[in-house]
Amino acid sequence: MKAAFEAIGYAYGAVEAVRDVSFEMPEGRITVVIGPSGSGKTTLLLLAAGLLAPASGRVLFDGADMAGRPPERRDVGVVFQSYALFPHLTVAENIAFGLTSGRNRLGRAEVARRVEETAALVSVTPLLPRTPPSLSGGEQQRVAVARAIATRPGLLLLDEPLSAIDAMLRRALREELASLLRRIGITTLYVTHDQEEALFLADRLVVLREGRVEQEGAPLEAYRRPRTRFVASFLGDANLVPAVVEGTDPATGRARVRTALGTADVEANGIAPKARGTLVLRPEDLEAGTEGIPATVIEARGLGPYDRVTARVAADVELTLRVAPGASPLVGASIRVAPIAGRGHFLPD
């Protein structure tokens, strides 16, 4: 099934949670909606599930308007942030719930078979006789996924399913979840505020800010070519440097922009000559060396695979850059920082 939001809006009383949001969830793909808390992510998910009714716009499943159709008659499975497992039922009964009530009701033998099969898929078979309160967070998360996919819904909705899990386990579960979703090829809407998780899982990424779509497209596109300063700084670290376009070269599709750090060569992409704007430089787009702008190191941290150095260029201008592990200069040292040739992304004002 493919799904879409069409100019959808929703308000909690006077507070507008979602405004004029449109995007598609392609068949069999994972669409990740990312945004800070309060950006309307969960509201979108509840609108898709039918647990909220839109104030304006439409929710489309395979082109059909879902207006007025209650959650029990929509072809969705939901994994809630709190998992919402039924504490008075066993894990097996939780997974069977959707197969024994309403739209997907199956025969007794078929239910047992489907519960077994789904439990095996999500590796919770040994947990089947237990009850949710006796499970760990990671186990509950898996059971919640099993319960949601047992009915083989057309659209799977996941609301920050890993946010309650500690960091170590979260990474493992993230990979497990990604491989599961790819294997069963289910159309998925995944809501998160974690950019690493978003970039890892997404086939399509939608960046939400204050209830509006800020950018939408392939996941790395938003990281490499952010369309706004918000997207640039929300997805990963970004140095935002004021810049002026010096000239464009239609033949190569490149533009030269001048900044306090020196000149950079960036993609032209319809930039007007002489335009003013911002040069977005990721920490990995900068290098410390013999050329560039003089700076004073104010912080250096070894983060394992690389070191992160923050250096002050002027009273209120700081740059963050990435250096090889163990190669950090000392705090207080004078260094020179320059953009790596060809890196950076220009954002016109």
Added chain:
Amino acid sequence: MSAGAGGLAPRRPRAGRAGAARIAARAWTASLAFLLVTPLLVTAWGAFSRSEWYGRRSEGAAVAGAGTLFHYVWSTWGSALLLSASLVAVVVPIALLIGVPAAIAFERRPFRGSSWLEAATLSILSVPGIALSVALLFAAGGSPRFWLLVAGHLAYTVPLVVRTVRHALALIDPRLEDAGRTLGAPPGRVARRILLPMLRPSVTLAALLVFTVSWGEFNASYLLTTPLVQTFPAALFATYTTNSFPVAAAATVIFLLPVVPALLAIQALGGEALTRGLQA
């Protein structure tokens, strides 16, 4: 030696004060327990005593020996006992049928004015039985009758159900109901398969509360019955004012028989009913 004595000296009065306080607290607790238990013991003793000492011409002649005592009470007040039993049998299910859905509505689907309605329901608890009875008699017209009595008891018991169940419901994550809906269960089925099983301890608690209140209710019952058709607590009042002590005691023991297990069950259930929803 002297240092040791000096070290002990200031401690002794402190220990003494603490000891005295403890003894005073225990004495207080013991006297409270004595005050609470003694009437029950005296009543039980009276009910099972032999009562020939009342003399041949008194009521004692008919009630000599505990067995005959209870037989006498039954033959005199059996109809009152039956009325109370049938009243409770009607009031408990009706109070639950009204109170549980009302609690769900107040907690999950509040509507304009629902908090006023809930406050109004609760405020009935503070209306004196006599006022309520007179109001019911005026409203319904005519003389006391069974369904008027049921209405009076419901006025006092439905608020208990609403309060108990609503409190338990507030501890249940509403997302559980959402999850049920998205899994294909319509609202009625969600209530049957998710809410009611999770609310069972609190509904049981509410039923026991309704039972004890309805079984023991006197004020409204006294005014909504006639001297010939009485509930058991109204009959108890009559035994206290007209019968001998052993007869009144035996009647009281019969009255307490179903109440004590109910109270013990309430005590045992109270904790579980209120924390059940937190497990999720």
